[in-house]
Amino acid sequence: VRDTAELGAVLRGDPASVRILETWSIEDLRDAARRHGVLPLVADELSRRTPALADLFRPDIEGAVAADLYRETELRRVVAALADAGVASVLFKGAALAYTHYARPDLRARDDSDVLIAPEARRPAHRVLVGLGYGPDEHVTGELVTYQAIYAKRHDGVRVHTIDLHWRIANPQLFADVLSFEELRRDAVGIPALGPAAFGPSGPHALFLACVHRVAHHRDTELLAWIYDIHLIASRLTDADWETFIDLAVARGMAAICRQGLERSAALFGTAVPDSAGPAGRLAPRNNRPEPSTAFLNGGRPQLATFVSDLRTLSSWRDRGRLIREHLAPPPSYMRQVYAPASRAPLGMLYVWRAVRGAWRWLAGVEAPKRV
């Protein structure tokens, strides 16, 4: 909590926050800012306000710029190659916001580049990425378990860029189809810095995604990078954009989640939110029946609850049966890679081990790793 409040003060330009180094060591500050995905922003902000700090943060800023230049070069190639192969794409989350909402793209720290395509474009997109030297990461599979695949590019064995290829916006069934690729692409805005084929979500869609993502995949985690995204996007919306955003949030059953994101952003960064999106506005609860998605706002929610939600959301028993099978029995190649990369343990034993470990993780509420 202390991290969040004090780093939040730095990001919103609170003059008193320069004194943060009186109580923090530079290493602790770096660690906390890195954990929150805001190290480049914090380094830039403190360097700008106090020249004496500029030398301290110079390596952080220069390193972030260099990493981003490489990422940008790769992303331009990927987007152009996808377009050449007839695959329309929309960059989203940090990959787009870095260009559409930040003063410099390197200020938005990110571990990977999120690219959304239409579900039917998965095969050609795979061919394009492999052709560019990317290899698919061994990752949990299953048509109903995940709607994304990780592709990594390596130099001398070291990962230098990661593409997170999505064909739906989120993995939990309740969120997977709340905003389709076609809708996002229809309203998308160009990102000229990444070439003529590069597009990112419109303002209302970007805000919707920013609010939904942190809850759908990360249980309302208060990670500053994601909340600062919300602040920057919300700060640029026009009145008409706000109406579009609120209509979408209400129609798709995401009003409470969107309200939560905006409230956190307002509390940390003083985000100006119009009355229509405020506590008494159209995002406020309307009746005694909460939206099913509000269950995801419970931070201690076990993974098992998401599985139950997935089963409830799927419309056919056939799909429910398939989801259970896919969770219980991933392909042997995945099992080997993840559970026994350096041993010859019998496959049956690996499946039992997975079931035991998975049961504990699902009940205990172990969270998926955060990638900003």
Place this chain on the structure above:
Amino acid sequence: MTVAPSDRLVVSDAVVTRAVKSDTVLLNTATGRYFTLDEIGSRAWTLLTTLPSVQAAREALLVEYAVEPDQLARDLEALIEILVARGLVEVRRG
């Protein structure tokens, strides 16, 4: 490698750059190594890679900065040597 005043410097294909405040970060994507030029180095980089010759860049810098011609010549030579050695520019004979 000796660079003549009439030579021209061209940014290598593998190099990408970004201005950060008054500095410039140069990344050689082929090697993964990056370099940072300060304000004056950034200005020299811009002139060296956009004007038709090293001599033209030298003359422009002499107009912009209060520096002795000999000192500038030495500094520029040292900078060019580093840029060439690290694959950040290619020399086109003038």
